[in-house]
Amino acid sequence: xxxxxxxxxxxxxxxxxxxxxxxxxxxxxxxxxxxxxxxxxxxxxxxxxxxxxxxxxxxxxxxxxxxxxxxxxxxxxxxxxxxxxxxxxxxxxxxxxxxxxxxxxxxxxxxxxxxxxxxxxxxxxxxxxxxxxxxxxxxxxxxxxxxxxxxxxxxxx
Numbered sequence: 001x002x003x004x005x006x007x008x009x010x011x012x013x014x015x016x017x018x019x020x021x022x023x024x025x026x027x028x029x030x031x032x033x034x035x036x037x038x039x040x041x042x043x044x045x046x047x048x049x050x051x052x053x054x055x056x057x058x059x060x061x062x063x064x065x066x067x068x069x070x071x072x073x074x075x076x077x078x079x080x081x082x083x084x085x086x087x088x089x090x091x092x093x094x095x096x097x098x099x100x101x102x103x104x105x106x107x108x109x110x111x112x113x114x115x116x117x118x119x120x121x122x123x124x125x126x127x128x129x130x131x132x133x134x135x136x137x138x139x140x141x142x143x144x145x146x147x148x149x150x151x152x153x154x155x156x157x
Contacts, residue, residue: 004092006046011090014035014039018050018054019084028059036051039051044093047087049093049135089148095137
C-alpha cells in the first residue's frame, strides 16, 4: 500500500487546468505545457492519475481547444467535473497505485500476451472500488463531496 499524500497546491492547480481544458478555454498544448510538470512531480497519486487520465480527452497529433466539433460529450464532461470535484475535495486517493518501475516491468508481459494481461490487470483494479465514481473510491465519498461544490460555495446562503 502506498502512503497517502494530499498535495493541496498541486490539486488546486490541476483542478483549474482541467476545468479550463474541458471548457475549451485553453488548448491541449497549453494544458500540457502549464500542468504536466507539476502534476507528474507531485507525490499525490490522485494528481498524477487524474493528469494521466486527462490525456484521453484529446489527441496529441494537433493543437486544439475542446470546442465545436471537439467539444466533450455530456458523459465525458461529467467525468471531468467529477475529477475536478475530487481534486478540490482534498479526499485521499485510495485506488491502487502501480509504481512506474512495476508498470515498466509489466510491459514485456503485456506485449507477449497481446494486451490480455493488461486487461486482466485493469479489471482487477476496477474491482477495487466503485469505478463509476472514479477518482472517488466510494459513492458515499462522492455524494459527500457533492454537498460542498467548491466553485458554487459563494452562491449558498
